[in-house]
Amino acid sequence: MNIREAAVIVTGSATGVGAACVRQFAERGARVAVNYNRSKAEADETADxxxxxxxxxxxxQGDVADDGACRAMVGAVVDRWGRLDALVNNAAMTVKSDPFDLETLSARDxxxxxxxxxxxxxxxxxxxIPAMRTNGGGAIVNVSSNVAFTGGGSSLAYTASKGALNALTMALARTCGPDIRVNAVCPGVIDTRWMRQTLGTDAYAALAQRFSDTAPLGRVATPEDVAGAVVWLVEGADFITGELLSVDGGVRLGGGVRKKAACTGGGS
Structure with missing residues (x-):
C-alpha cells in the first residue's frame, strides 16, 4: 500500500502503542484519526x-464497545478525507484476577x-470494510498479545480475549480477500504506562526483568517496536494476510538459554 496521504484509523491511540502507530503513519505522510475514550488531553497531545x-x-472520541461510536468514527474519517485505507484495532482493556482462584473472575469481567x-x-x-472497498481495498491490523500462545496474562478473561481476537483475525482474512488484508501483531511485555498501571510498578518491573533475562533480544518491547511491525503489515506486506506476527524479542523460543555473545559465526 502506498501510505502517503492514505487515511488511517488507530483505535486507542492517545498513548502507548496506539500513539506510536499514528506517529509512524504520520511520518510516512498518512492522514490519521486519533481515537480515545477517556484520555482527551493525551489524544490532543498526540494529534499535535x-x-x-x-x-x-x-x-x-469513542468507545469501541459501542457500535454507534465505531460507525461514527469511520463516518468522520470518510466525511473528512473521502476514504479509509487502513484500520488498526489497538484499543483494549483488562481486569486483574488470580488465575489459581477462579472465583476472582466473574462473567461480568x-x-x-x-x-x-x-x-x-x-x-x-x-x-x-465497506468504506475500504469503496476505494479499492485496504488493510486491517489487530493488536493482540503473545499471551494467546502462552496462557499468561493479567487475567484469564484477557488471555481468552486475545485468543479470540487471533481467531477473528484469521476468519476475517479468509472472508475479506482479495481486496482487504487482515493480520495481527502479538507483542510480549511492552514498556507502556498501561502495562505499569495494570500490573503495578513493582510487578511490572519484576516481569520486565524476567522477560529481558529470557528473551534472545534481551529487552522488553517499546511502543515503537510494536508500531513498526503494525506499519509494516499495512505498508509493506502486500501478499500477507491471516498472519499472527509475534513481536516478543524471541521469548517464545524458551527460557534460560540466552548468553551474551553466545552466537558466533565463521571459523579459522
Missing amino acids: ACRALGVEVIVV FQDVFSVNVIGAYQMCRAA
Whole structure:
C-alpha cells in the first residue's frame, strides 16, 4: 500500500502503542484519526505531534464497545478525507484476577473485556470494510498479545480475549480477500504506562526483568517496536494476510538459554 496521504484509523491511540502507530503513519505522510475514550488531553497531545509532521489529523472520541461510536468514527474519517485505507484495532482493556482462584473472575469481567478486545474490534472492522472497498481495498491490523500462545496474562478473561481476537483475525482474512488484508501483531511485555498501571510498578518491573533475562533480544518491547511491525503489515506486506506476527524479542523460543555473545559465526 502506498501510505502517503492514505487515511488511517488507530483505535486507542492517545498513548502507548496506539500513539506510536499514528506517529509512524504520520511520518510516512498518512492522514490519521486519533481515537480515545477517556484520555482527551493525551489524544490532543498526540494529534499535535502528528500535525507537526505536516499531515492532517482528526481526533475522535469513542468507545469501541459501542457500535454507534465505531460507525461514527469511520463516518468522520470518510466525511473528512473521502476514504479509509487502513484500520488498526489497538484499543483494549483488562481486569486483574488470580488465575489459581477462579472465583476472582466473574462473567461480568469476561463480558467487559470481550466487549472491547473482541466485539469492539469486530464492530470497527464491520464499519470500516465497506468504506475500504469503496476505494479499492485496504488493510486491517489487530493488536493482540503473545499471551494467546502462552496462557499468561493479567487475567484469564484477557488471555481468552486475545485468543479470540487471533481467531477473528484469521476468519476475517479468509472472508475479506482479495481486496482487504487482515493480520495481527502479538507483542510480549511492552514498556507502556498501561502495562505499569495494570500490573503495578513493582510487578511490572519484576516481569520486565524476567522477560529481558529470557528473551534472545534481551529487552522488553517499546511502543515503537510494536508500531513498526503494525506499519509494516499495512505498508509493506502486500501478499500477507491471516498472519499472527509475534513481536516478543524471541521469548517464545524458551527460557534460560540466552548468553551474551553466545552466537558466533565463521571459523579459522
